[in-house]
Amino acid sequence: MNKKTLLLTLVLLLSFIQFGYSPFEEGMFPLSELHKLDLKKAGLKIDQNEIYNPNGTSLVDALVNVGGCTGSFISNEGLIITNHHCAFSAVQQASTPEHDYLNNGFVANLHEQEIEAKGLTCRITDSYEDVSDKVLGAVADISDPSSRIKLINDVMKNVAAEAEQKDPSIQAEVSEMFIGKTYVLFRYKTIQDVRLVYVPNRQIGEFGGETDNWVWPRHTGDFSFMRAYVSPDGKPAKYSKSNVPYRPKKFLKVNAEGTNEEDFVFILGYPGRTFRHRPAQFIEYQQKFVLPYTSDLFEFQNNIMESAGKKNKITELKLATRIKRNANVLKNYRGKLQGLKGIDLITQKQQEDAALAQFINGDVEEKAKYGNLMSDIDNLYKLINGDAKRDLWLNQIYSSSNLLVVSKNINMFKNALTAQPAAQKQAFFDQNAARLKQILSNAYENYETEVDNKILKRMLTDAAAFSPNQKINAVNKITAKASSNESAIENYINSSFEISRLKDPEYVLNNLLKSPKNLNEYNDGLMLFERDIAQQLTELKTEKDRRDGLLNKLMGDYVSIKEKFLKKDFIPDANSTLRLTYGYVRGYWPADATYMKPYTTIKGILEKGSSGNPDFNYPSQIKNLWEAKDFGAFVKKDLNDVPVSFLYNMDTTGGNSGSPIMNASGELVGVNFDRAYGATINDYAWNESYSRSIGVDIRYVLWVASKIDKADFLLKEIGIKMSTKN
Template identity: 30%
Template structure:
């Protein structure tokens, strides 16, 4: 019976032999991964695996970029055009928008290079090569006696190895990342391009069709794409923005297929997934559910309600708040779905079964028993010791650090290095001034008051910062009066206070400004709370690392992909529909017919409003060469590829390495996928490349862009 249970556990959780569609594989050791190579071929891969990644020759991975460090993108022309998601370019589109030129609402088209819009804070990053540096990094820990000493030694060596790259070539950036909970370390060498210009954006009625209602949902009808261009100097090297720069000539250009896909077609994604916790213990998952996820659900729900109300009332506020609302609501809904899926799919129960199997394995092996005798007791004790404080810290971060923008501005000023390198000082100052430009004080006051009330309700009084005592004594417990007074007396509500400080105005003491003083109190409280759980956190970090290593030893005959950590990864699988619940079956693609249906179903809802000329274009059925085999216009499709945040904008390729679409979302029923992969349910949602080109050519009239592309049919 025990053997039978062990087999069931192995087959039912993420810590088992990887299925065809599960996995975020490192490219650096792909050639050695015989299992992954074999499965890709069985699923239908028609190109040599060596053509996917080769640090010495042009390859498919050379067309894939990290977009801004938070998304992915793909190079599609010899003149450096990059396709990414609309929500990835959303902030840049918003920065160029105004009530007079509302590119968020109406879209943007550059018909010439001169019309393309620069984005000085945006960059794209190309991966040149990876290298396993585990032995070198861990060698630095030989004299470390505690977890904190180990961490310091590792961090120092990671910096040394990273710095060696840029010292040898100033155009390169080296980054050492930890894998498998700190058991392995790899160096990635990148080349960054800092002159990236906006070329095309569809109207939000296309790029954000359905907004929060449809976010993370299938069936989907969102044309989630935007187009940028990379610029370089005349030697084709990275350069800061200059009118003299020219379009970048890339190493490799992704070809585009108009042939589409069928159910079961091979599909692979290349991109930069952000973060997963597939190997986290059940104790860590439970903490995540009740801490960070719940705090995000509760606090952001309050803040976003205020923002959305005002955004719907005023066009200027909609433009100012669109990008930050989009970012906030995306992870808010993700947290709701994740917690729901964890409970519905019994993720904790599955993890605990796996841990029971690991306990038995440890007991059955004397050498393991000697090393890991206290593993589970240390995990349980560590998490229990920090449970309440860690939960309070989650609410603290959401309520204050990530809450009122006045606090964010004040913290930015406090942490500003005015004596730093000129280029970085100018860059950070621009970002700070942009915060002011997109800040409405009346809205922020309402948010601040709401955050103060929400935090007070959710945490024990011992976690209240000093301002609560001030509210009680000086303002008779009236939170609104306190907030009104704070905003009325602080000079950092506008750039005026910052200007007086920079000009060394002796009549103005920055540290005594009420908003700055409040932020200092918050920092002190945050530090105090973190320090109180530092020993427990150190114990947890060590135990999770040992837990991860033990799981890999127990299944030593299997290939383990590491958790996502914003490095380039390959995922592969098949185009496939799914059954979300008994009696329901979802097809693997959607068409523009569904757009019209949703417009009618949600009549009067601004999130589903669409321009009449677009509806007319769809109803004309003049889809040309972009029509699918039935003569319809496909919009989105799904595959069982692995996906998480950061994968947004990832290239979705067919068996020959041709672009099928751009990944932009996961699905609601499998929102626990960052923790456990559910092969029957998990799907990657992508926008069909044919719909992208249709909107560019037929709606945007940007035939100049279509001519740049390498289109195969």
């Protein structure tokens, strides 16, 4: 054992002894579960109530859900820090060829210069309440799966509506914590006016591009700053120049000294979805169908969009957000595929399920209640697998074609208009046309005829090859009498796009939607095609509802009996509700003889930049400052450099993007943005040996803000003390 390895081993051993620590299990802990933790033993220095205190102000009050990501308030003037990629769509919408904020970055030195972050809102968790008894009590005597799931959904909506009636200032939502088992009412405050304050150059905020995405070592400055605004009376309001910065109940203190290896850290955030309490059949469905189909489709879409974007700047900007989202998902899904196969999770789950079945059959009472559980799950998934290609296609068709989204919304509006009494048609049209125009305008924002044409052709070609029991009726109408599917689809696409006037936003918004008469008289092949898809979805809904209802009951029973079998309570899967996870700044061994250190530095940016890969281009100021050793107060002395990104063994997933990484004193020391490639399977399984998350170090954030973009006003606002202590 060399000295470095011995030192690391001793550090780990001492930390275990100091904290009375034993290797902890996975955990994205809901607020309701925090009282079960002893974070003091793990290394927390503040009182645990300072993290979450339902009777007072705590760190939780500084957290926001922004654009599907997490953010945190870091000043008393509503300043929010989150990821660069979380602000990406808003920056893209604000950009033009003349003001290319997406690539060049943006700095607002004054409040008046801040730009509206279109499409983004801030949602703050106000309180929560377990309503499982109310939801499940309503279906206690319901055995029909379709009726059961419908009633559960209705009760969830009604409980949320009642909460909003009692307090009109909140938005309420009932979240299913354990499928078919536990339900919690969350009350949220929503701030509607969010503005861009500071976004770094894309070569910083997206350094490494898709080459480095989901990969360690990372050198990405994935951060951005926004600000929340409210009306002068302090109430949420839509964007207005008269609005004022929001004053949060709590904001996080930023600690410019950052972290050291093996420091205790924790995250509060809104992780999206995990599926760890599911049987082997669910994992097999993901591995065999969902992951490969989606990643292959998104790769094709991106190739088409990137090719179109090379032709002119406007198209490039228009498609940038969609390309980025697709690229992120496809690489994540391929990482999941590699990880699932690497640890052979299907076999692991099959062994667990076999042991569970043996436990059930070995107990008379449990067998009477759960004796058919495992076979019922297996039979249900045989049905799901049998329709997998068709169902996945139907799930993706609208997100694949903007014109089908346009067709869908126009068809729905026409149907609703037709259903109105003659005397009320005009009034209905006048009341709802503006909203429809806004929906269609959003659909047209990233529409390109060539892209839509080629992607829709791919979708139709895929569907034409499905087996008869998975047929897509709308596609069959196109290919039924043709000698060649390929030529039939080619002719249909060409003629439909040539004839359709839906590809002209000006015509649709200002002519077609000018009157009920204009709307009723218009139709074309794309609208008829969409109508056939909608009809098939309606026909399939009854069976889908039956399966969903059955799955809800089976999964509730599966978790209940498995908890009894293992003699433990599970942590609910992530579901976009506020969670805490904790751990340590720590490297790992992804492969034999390969140790990954927990910090990267600016030096690594320069090294990657010499590769010739355009993903590793960076602003020239970075090299000039590094060569001059101009690190200011943000140097990590044992590295003699500014740390850029760092690793930790916390349990995170999608939605944790932008989550504040806090130290033992509850101070912000970084911003979470990614996971290592081996940890992409965190949605299905977590293990301390390979699950590592990645954050941008606060020292790099502050160094870039101060040295590169001269945004010292931000450092002043967040109260940075320019100490050189490390």
